[in-house]
Structure formats: structure tokens, C-alpha cells
Amino acid sequence: MPVYEFKCNKCGLLFSKIRKIGEFNSPECPDCGSNLTEKVFSLFSGTKTGGSCSPSGGG
């Protein structure tokens, strides 16, 4: 199952939640219980590049 990361806009907590297919509603913050959460993309750690593969790095 896909696990997405969410960020709470109230307390700033980062947490991961399992979302089902077609489920896009924001979960409640496990810390403060606020609904002011948004999905964040932190699958790729590092700097974002404009569609460019760097040759460096072991593969």
C-alpha cells in the first residue's frame, strides 16, 4: 500500500499515513489532531533538479 507523508500546518509535525486508492482527504494530525494537514513529497531526498540525471554517483 502506498504511504504518503503529510505535514501539519498547525504544529509542523511530519508524519506518514497509508492512503488507499482514491483517498485524497487529509488525515488528522496524530500530535495535535488538527485537520490542517497537507501532503508532502519527500520520497527523493536531496535537491530537486529540472529533469536532469547527474552522471556522478555509484549505481
Ligand SMILES: [Zn+2]
Ligand atoms: Zn499537528
